[in-house]
Amino acid sequence: MAKPLPRPTPTEQPFYDACARGELILQHCQHCGHVLFYPRTHCDACQSEQLVWQRASGAGVIASYTVVRRGVSADFEAPYVIALVDLVEGPRMMSQIVDVDFDALAVGLSVTVDFASWSEDITLPVFRLHPALDDDAS
Amino acid sequence: MAGSGLGGKYALIGMAESDVGIVPDKSPRELCVQVTLDAIRDAGLTLADVDGLITCNAFAEPIMYHAEAVAEYIGWQPRHCVTVNTGGGTTFMALNMAAAAIEAGMADTIVVAMADSLRSFMTREQAMVVQSSSGHPHYEQPYGPTVPAYYALIARAHMDEFGTTGEQFAEAAVSCRAWASQHPKAQMRDPISVEDVMNSRAIADPLKVLDCSLVSDGGAAVVITRQDRAKDGPHKPVTLLGYGEGHAYEHISQAKNLTTSAALQSGRAAYAEAGLAPADINLLQLYDCFTPALLIQIEDLGFCDKGEGGDWLASGISRPGGSKPLNTHGGMLSYCHPGNPGAMFGLTEAMTQMRGDAGKRQIEGISTALCHAQGGIMSSHATVILGVD
Numbered sequence A: 001m002a003k004p005l006p007r008p009t010p011t012e013q014p015f016y017d018a019c020a021r022g023e024l025i026l027q028h029c030q031h032c033g034h035v036l037f038y039p040r041t042h043c044d045a046c047q048s049e050q051l052v053w054q055r056a057s058g059a060g061v062i063a064s065y066t067v068v069r070r071g072v073s074a075d076f077e078a079p080y081v082i083a084l085v086d087l088v089e090g091p092r093m094m095s096q097i098v099d100v101d102f103d104a105l106a107v108g109l110s111v112t113v114d115f116a117s118w119s120e121d122i123t124l125p126v127f128r129l130h131p132a133l134d135d136d137a138s
Numbered sequence B: 001m002a003g004s005g006l007g008g009k010y011a012l013i014g015m016a017e018s019d020v021g022i023v024p025d026k027s028p029r030e031l032c033v034q035v036t037l038d039a040i041r042d043a044g045l046t047l048a049d050v051d052g053l054i055t056c057n058a059f060a061e062p063i064m065y066h067a068e069a070v071a072e073y074i075g076w077q078p079r080h081c082v083t084v085n086t087g088g089g090t091t092f093m094a095l096n097m098a099a100a101a102i103e104a105g106m107a108d109t110i111v112v113a114m115a116d117s118l119r120s121f122m123t124r125e126q127a128m129v130v131q132s133s134s135g136h137p138h139y140e141q142p143y144g145p146t147v148p149a150y151y152a153l154i155a156r157a158h159m160d161e162f163g164t165t166g167e168q169f170a171e172a173a174v175s176c177r178a179w180a181s182q183h184p185k186a187q188m189r190d191p192i193s194v195e196d197v198m199n200s201r202a203i204a205d206p207l208k209v210l211d212c213s214l215v216s217d218g219g220a221a222v223v224i225t226r227q228d229r230a231k232d233g234p235h236k237p238v239t240l241l242g243y244g245e246g247h248a249y250e251h252i253s254q255a256k257n258l259t260t261s262a263a264l265q266s267g268r269a270a271y272a273e274a275g276l277a278p279a280d281i282n283l284l285q286l287y288d289c290f291t292p293a294l295l296i297q298i299e300d301l302g303f304c305d306k307g308e309g310g311d312w313l314a315s316g317i318s319r320p321g322g323s324k325p326l327n328t329h330g331g332m333l334s335y336c337h338p339g340n341p342g343a344m345f346g347l348t349e350a351m352t353q354m355r356g357d358a359g360k361r362q363i364e365g366i367s368t369a370l371c372h373a374q375g376g377i378m379s380s381h382a383t384v385i386l387g388v389d
């Protein structure tokens, strides 16, 4: 069974194009100011279609995480870390946290985005711990 | 919070279960047919007395028009025939849709039947992949989350927010197994301890294999009709007193709150319609796909304060002899879990208890039960409150 890969719609394509050039972009609603993830045709706060892409900082904090010990299929080599990341711009996204000492993981830690090639056509955002951001905040 | 408006008017008069656990000799469709006919017979009726069928599709044998295929198989042309698919929550949503269909005059007596065979008619990898396909195809699945991983994210958030421990989640599995050890049909019957759970294989931290529900085959069906038609049957009718739904999101990464679910809304609506409170409930049949899901439902359905589900479970209150018996058949953690039909067995167990037919595990003086199920990843919730005279 092959690894599941996104097949971007025209609406979503700018997000994946940005990932491929190493940028995380998010839709901003021109009507209510809401910042969206995942990409949509309509704002999920006010249903407006006036959505404009803007580059995100790439910074966030871990809302939750798990170390997957048994992968979903042979295409995913366990262990790996699945996390929910709250971006500083507001939205929450699922991702992997890569190159991490599992014992160092905790809810609330700062992370920053990186990009990983998932296939010939698809690059996805992943995250790394960013202790310097936590030091600044304390 | 308004309920369905159907409370007190409809009753369950028949029920049936297939063999459960590992059942390789019948396909999901064949199991569904079997429990449909057995439930009608249990109600003291014949097929000619029943004019509605509601089913759920099966992962192991998907059929485009599932309910029609089941009716066709037995040469039945019911007046009302529909397939409902709201994942794990299907059982109680289908039950409410049956009551609503009778209320609307679309049928007089309806069978709700579900069966699947994740164990014998799929490989382990197929079962895992099909279940994890509930994840968002673009923004979740590519990262390789498993269904246990989704619930592990919820568990970790609860631990961080309320100090809940892995041992407290484990108590849910221990409680369900203690009940299953008293049920002759349960798939897993050997009692387990918190240590056994904690020492079992890690699946997605903090969840261990014994925090996860079983992979099973099985089916069950119930017959529902108007309260005034329910009196003549061979069994004590079980009345639907209240019903509620709550829908928060589909994908876990879109949850606004990881530790409080829409069981809060579904429970409030069901209690309001039944005119009952958590203290009035004699039996809890909750959705134990994973131990943290059970713990959060206990909180959101009002059996303890938010954040205290771990203490509630560790107190032993839900085990045999406790004052809030929970999943007295053993739940999906120990009785059986054939996928979407899982909550049907919580319903048939509630009916068995309310008829007084639960043998060794019978709860004395039972007059009310609360059954709850959810679809997705704590996404869509349905609560039903049952009563018996």
Ligand SMILES: [Zn+2]
Binding pocket: A029, A030, A031, A032, A033, A034, A043, A044, A045, A046, A047, A048
């Ligand atoms: Zn907006």
